[in-house]
Amino acid sequence: MDVYDxxxxxxxxxxxxxxxxxxxxLECVIxxxxxxxxxxxxxxxxAALMSNDGGDEWAVVFTGDGAFIRVFDHESAMSPYRxxxxxxxxxxxxxxxxVLSPQLKEPxxxxxxxxxxxxxxxxxxxxxxxxxxxxxxxxxxxxxxxDPGPDGSAMLEILLDDIVDxxxxxxxxxxxxxxxxxxxxxxxxxxxLSDAVVRALNPHATVADLRRDVAAIGYxxxxx
Numbered sequence: 001m002d003v004y005d006x007x008x009x010x011x012x013x014x015x016x017x018x019x020x021x022x023x024x025x026l027e028c029v030i031x032x033x034x035x036x037x038x039x040x041x042x043x044x045x046x047a048a049l050m051s052n053d054g055g056d057e058w059a060v061v062f063t064g065d066g067a068f069i070r071v072f073d074h075e076s077a078m079s080p081y082r083x084x085x086x087x088x089x090x091x092x093x094x095x096x097x098x099v100l101s102p103q104l105k106e107p108x109x110x111x112x113x114x115x116x117x118x119x120x121x122x123x124x125x126x127x128x129x130x131x132x133x134x135x136x137x138x139x140x141x142x143x144x145x146x147d148p149g150p151d152g153s154a155m156l157e158i159l160l161d162d163i164v165d166x167x168x169x170x171x172x173x174x175x176x177x178x179x180x181x182x183x184x185x186x187x188x189x190x191x192x193l194s195d196a197v198v199r200a201l202n203p204h205a206t207v208a209d210l211r212r213d214v215a216a217i218g219y220x221x222x223x224x
Contacts, residue, residue: 001149001157002139003071003120007131009160013067013124019159020048020060022188025219026167028210029193029201030175039217046218050155058155059109065099066128070109071120073152077140078119086115089151091134093121100125120153164188194222 010016024039038049048060055074060067073079080086093104093116100123103109104116111117124131139150148154158166164185171179183200187193193214198205207214207221214221 001154003122003133003137003151003153005149006120006153006156006160007122007133010122010131010156011159011161013062013126016060016067016159017046017048017062018190019163019188021217021219022163022190023158023167024048024217025193025214026171026184026187026201028213028217029198029205030171030177030179032205032210032213036174041216056152056155058152061103061106063100064126066097066123066125068096068100068103069120069122069131069156070103070118071152071155072109072117073119073155076119076150076152077143078151080111080115080117086111086113086117088116088118088121089137091137092118094134094136095132096121096123096134097125097132120151122153190220192220192222 011019021039023037024035027035027037034053036050036052040047040049042061045061045063047062049057050059051057056072058069058071060069078089080088096104105114107114109116109118122131122133142150158170160166164181167184168179168181171177180200183197186197193207193210195207198207198210211221
């Protein structure tokens with residue numbers, strides 16, 4: 001799995017935003033601590049964020065012009081840390097639209113010297129019919145049969161069409177808990193959050209407990 005495979009499988013911007021919000025809500029209900037998946041205001045824009053606290057992360061920035069995705073896999077052979085000058089992999093950002101190029105200077109995506117750090121980059125303008133990525137990237141060779149891919153973009157697979165099943169699997173692996181697929185499907189479909197849905201994910205929480213955080217994400221809740 002590489003950035004081109006992900007680009008071919010990702011949904012349009014509006015659906016992607018909805019899926020990102022759903023992941024953040026599911027995470028908010030299950031674990032009120034530092035989120036694995038989050039969604040936040042990003043200056044004048046919005047951003048979906050993933051961090052595993054192990055050096056791997058991705059961000060989807062939704063702007064008025066489109067969307068920008070940055071992935072960083074700290075173990076990837078494509079990491080800028082492979083290079084004394086910390087240059088990104090050749091071709092990684094070639095062709096990025098000018099209106100999205102300021103994301104390459106975003107401090108949160110840069111090292112202490114202001115150099116952009118990424119192992120995969122994707123973008124899509126509001127009027128585009130597909131996702132873009134740097135053209136003609138030559139990927140490093142596979143590291144074996146269990147190699148998830150060269151650039152860390154496989155971390156975005158949870159945003160593809162099988163997001164419900166992937167989140168159920170994620171919750172089982174990460175939280176060691178069984179999650180009702182129907183409940184996850186409810187949240188992914190952006191149906192209003194109710195106490196019944198919340199308690200199915202976390203018996204110690206209620207909509208009232210989460211209302212402010214869920215509202216900040218921009219997800220609907222049942223009117224009390």
